[in-house]
Amino acid sequence: MPLSEVRDMAYNLPNFNLAVSIWRGPQPVAGPAAVLTMGCLKQTNRQQVSFGGPTPVVNLTQSVIILLPAGTDVRDGRNVAAADVIECPRGTGAFYMVVGVWDSARGFANAHRVANCVPTAGFPVPYP
Numbered sequence: 001m002p003l004s005e006v007r008d009m010a011y012n013l014p015n016f017n018l019a020v021s022i023w024r025g026p027q028p029v030a031g032p033a034a035v036l037t038m039g040c041l042k043q044t045n046r047q048q049v050s051f052g053g054p055t056p057v058v059n060l061t062q063s064v065i066i067l068l069p070a071g072t073d074v075r076d077g078r079n080v081a082a083a084d085v086i087e088c089p090r091g092t093g094a095f096y097m098v099v100g101v102w103d104s105a106r107g108f109a110n111a112h113r114v115a116n117c118v119p120t121a122g123f124p125v126p127y128p
Contacts, residue, residue, distance in 0.1 A: 025082025092128035
């Protein structure tokens with residue numbers, strides 16, 4: 001791929017193609033969603049390294065990243081009683097607990113919000 005295509009790709013806004021529902025903890029999905037928006041679901045791997053013993057232990061946790069429009073009100077557990085729960089795509093029963101939120105490309109035309117999430121127990125079968 002030519003360098004010009006790579007450079008242009010890096011500055012594109014994500015395609016928010018999936019309907020997303022966001023519930024507030026500690027009683028998520030007990031009532032209507034707090035936020036209805038559009039998002040983009042991406043898979044990632046997050047490694048956790050523990051140095052408690054003589055040999056480091058690496059645990060690989062499957063996680064997903066949900067890209068959301070800039071300014072979307074999504075919360076992890078840092079400043080609230082409980083982290084948000086996201087259903088993506090909406091209506092599928094595929095729920096994710098938010099473990100981290102940050103902004104990507106802030107100050108640029110492709111600014112968006114990133115929610116790092118882990119799947120909750122009880123995913124629907126078959127997988128949506």
